Structures are given as C-alpha cells and as structure tokens.
Amino acid sequence: MKKVVLSLLALFLIGIAIFYVNDSKNRSVSADRGRKYYEEAGQIIWDIKTKEKVVALTFDDGPHKKHTTQILDLLEQYDAKGTFFIVGEQAEKNPEIILRMFEEGHELANHTYTHPNSTNVSKIMKEIKQTNDTIYSITGYTPNLFRPVEGQYTDAMIEEVVKDGFQVVMWSWHQDTEDWRNPGVNRIVNTVLKGIKEGDVILFHDGGGNRTQTVKALEKILPELQSQGYKFVTINDLIKIKTLTDEKNSHETNSE
C-alpha cells in the first residue's frame, strides 16, 4: 500500500515538473514585456491619450491597384491623411500608387516584404530592409514606422527593430474593424463609430483580398467623423501630439 502511495506521489511530482518546464519554454518563445513597458519606453504605440479631436486611419497589406486608389480618392475628398503599412512586394507591383500616397502627404510605413507568418528576427529584419529600400527607390523617402504581421511580435524582434531606428505601431484595441474577414459594411462602420475617441488608431486593410466593404465603410465613416469635428492625422503626427502632451504634463507636474 505504501509503495502505491509513493509511486503515485512520484508520478504527481514528475507531472508538475513537466508542466513547469513546458510553461517556461512557452514564455521564452512569446516573451512580452507588455504594453505598459513599451508605451513608457516609447517603442510601441497602440493609441494616445489626448484631448485634441484627432484620429489616425491606418491601412495594412496594400497597395492594391483598385481599392487603394479608391481609398486615396476618399481621403482626398475629406482632407484626411492616412498611414499605409505597405507590403514591399505589392509596392513593387504598384509604384505609381506609392508615389501618389507620398505626394498627397500620407504616411508610408513598413509591413514586411512578403507578409510572412513568422517572428524570426533575422527574416523579419531582412524583409523590413527590402521594403524600405523599395519605398525609398520610388519616393526617396525612408519609412520609420513598422507594424508586425498580424500584430505578432516578440521582445527580441522589437529590440532589433528599435535598434534600426523604427517605432512599432499597433492599433487601438477597440478599433480593430476586422475588415479583412468582410464582416459587412455596417459592422465595420459601427465598430469605428461606437468606440471612437480622441487619439484612436483605427485598423483597416487596403490589400490582401477584396476590400470593397472597407471602401464602402469609409464612405460613411469619413463624413460622420468629420461632422463630429475629428481631424484625420498620420501616426507620426499623433506621436508628435503625444510628445507635446507628455512634455506639457511633466512641466505641470514639476511646477506644482
């Protein structure tokens, strides 16, 4: 009887040991210092706190010949500036759209070269360079913003990307339109309008599939937000506003 109890106890302890080893392995793979750390370090932005009526419209996975052009037409109509997270191989195919974005004052940003589902640091760094080279060869402009594919990052990736002079851009957690899965125009419109607040970063896609719903949703979102008094600014503009607000706040705290 004693033997049985002892061997059961041994099995139990082995089980716990295996659980802990696995757990620490998982942690090291998906290590994440967390939003608070990265926001304070100024290395990743999700959105900003501000009283200014500004929002940033961001578009991933393009450019797409038809849909990106339609989106650029709409942005022009509403005097809106957007930030485009460009996939390098799509830029190669549509250099005239990249040039138009640049000439019309939009933000050109980096979203890898082939949109790989990978967090391998050397692969990602190589793709980032390839895309920046492509955008530079078309416009003479070197992007300083990077958004990881599907927002998947590791601490190791962020470290390298930041070392290379990039700022990493995510999106407001309540402003993920999920337009990539074509949820219906109203669904996209409602997600944006219901949650809207100053300093939001809204996530859309201009490429990677049929983006007709995104275009139709923007036809409703842009005039509505404009009538509410919102201005549509780029991510670099938003970062400038954040820096000014932070400086003002620390000044006020210091003089108290």
Ligand SMILES: [Zn+2]
């Ligand atoms: Zn993407």
